[in-house]
Amino acid sequence: xxxxxxxxxxxxxxxxxxxxxxxxxxxxxxxxxxxxxxxxxxxxxxxxxxxxxxxxxxxxxxxxxxxxxxxxxxxxxxxxxxxxxxxxxxxxxxxxxxxxxxxxxxxxxxxx
Numbered sequence: 001x002x003x004x005x006x007x008x009x010x011x012x013x014x015x016x017x018x019x020x021x022x023x024x025x026x027x028x029x030x031x032x033x034x035x036x037x038x039x040x041x042x043x044x045x046x047x048x049x050x051x052x053x054x055x056x057x058x059x060x061x062x063x064x065x066x067x068x069x070x071x072x073x074x075x076x077x078x079x080x081x082x083x084x085x086x087x088x089x090x091x092x093x094x095x096x097x098x099x100x101x102x103x104x105x106x107x108x109x110x111x112x
Contacts, residue, residue, distance in 0.1 A: 009091045010090040011087050013087040014033065016082055017031065017074065017080065018080045019074055019077060020078065021076070022077065027075060028074065028075060028076065030062055030104040031071055031104065032069060033048045033099065034046070034068065034098075034102065035086050035097070035098070036088060037091075037095045038096060039094040039095045040094065042091075044088050045088075046086060047067040047086075048083055048084075048085070049071070050070065050085070054072065054083075054084060054085075056082060059073050060072070060073040062104065068102070071104040
């Protein structure tokens with residue numbers, strides 16, 4: 001697959017987030033997506049968004065306090081965001097993938 005992946009490894013990516021009936025005061029929610037893969041000994045974790053351009057023209061970027069609290073705004077009902085460059089690796093059959101979507105409140109350190 002890649003220079004650092006064995007042939008049996010898999011790369012898993014998330015490409016889109018859609019919303020329906022999110023519970024939030026108002027019509028917008030600020031979301032941060034974390035994606036991880038792990039086995040009993042190792043863990044790989046990545047977050048989205050990483051920069052303002054990730055949010056696209058119809059969303060607002062919030063810098064937060066770091067990777068886990070950066071966010072893009074999305075409509076709470078019927079909204080969608082294209083997600084770019086959010087991938088993780090499953091090096092063998094012992095790895096499991098996790099996806100966590102956080103609703104960020106004001107991008108404060110308490111959101112992490």
